[in-house]
Amino acid sequence: MAPPKIHIKTISAETTHIVRHPVLRSGLPKESCVLPGDELPTTIHLGAYSQNVLIGVCTVINNPEGGPFTVPNGQIRGMAVLPPNQNSGVGSLLVEEAERLGKTLNFEVMWMNARKGVFVFYSSMGYKIDGALFDVPIFGPHYRMKKSIL
Numbered sequence: 566m567a568p569p570k571i572h573i574k575t576i577s578a579e580t581t582h583i584v585r586h587p588v589l590r591s592g593l594p595k596e597s598c599v600l601p602g603d604e605l606p607t608t609i610h611l612g613a614y615s616q617n618v619l620i621g622v623c624t625v626i627n628n629p630e631g632g633p634f635t636v637p638n639g640q641i642r643g644m645a646v647l648p649p650n651q652n653s654g655v656g657s658l659l660v661e662e663a664e665r666l667g668k669t670l671n672f673e674v675m676w677m678n679a680r681k682g683v684f685v686f687y688s689s690m691g692y693k694i695d696g697a698l699f700d701v702p703i704f705g706p707h708y709r710m711k712k713s714i715l
């Protein structure tokens with residue numbers, strides 16, 4: 566049987582918590598799911614649905630304040646897929662949709678702070694490490710990764 570089709574659509578910031586909490590903030594209070602910039606009107610939250618069930622999320626922050634790039638850019642944050650649905654292409658679909666939207670917004674660069682263990686995932690999508698490994702308290706070592714989408 567063919568795998569169920571995945572639909573990606575925009576969702577509210579709060580809806581992302583359904584996936585962010587178990588995947589990215591397990592054991593932490595629900596409030597820890599709120600990320601800086603979530604509430605901005607220019608921020609886009611994406612949800613991946615399989616048979617009307619939310620299984621993956623990611624957020625694109627439009628030109629984040631204090632970000633490292635001076636050209637128009639989008640930061641991907643809160644990238645998460647529920648464990649039973651990981652490694653079946655859902656994360657890649659979310660990044661592809663984030664890039665497609667980024668192009669419509671004339672972003673030149675997409676980037677993220679990637680957990681060290683996940684840099685292979687973003688590398689497989691054309692992202693390059695940009696700078697030295699750095700530590701994020703509680704969550705451990707991260708690389709900034711970037712990709713030109715011009």
Ligand SMILES: CC(C)(COP(=O)(O)OP(=O)(O)OC[C@H]1O[C@@H](n2cnc3c(N)ncnc32)[C@H](O)[C@@H]1OP(=O)(O)O)[C@@H](O)C(=O)NCCC(=O)NCCS
Nearest residue numbers: 644645646651652653654655656657679680682683685686
């Ligand atoms: C990282 C994550 C979002 C990727 O989503 P996914 O749907 O599992 O990824 P995909 O199935 O689209 O994988 C695409 C490629 O990346 C690889 N990949 C996925 N997750 C990986 C990981 N954690 N480490 C290394 N490679 C990984 C896959 O093997 C696949 O490679 P292939 O095309 O050669 O087979 C998802 O696994 C997840 O939610 N992980 C836990 C939360 C997390 O770490 N989020 C990122 C924070 S920066």
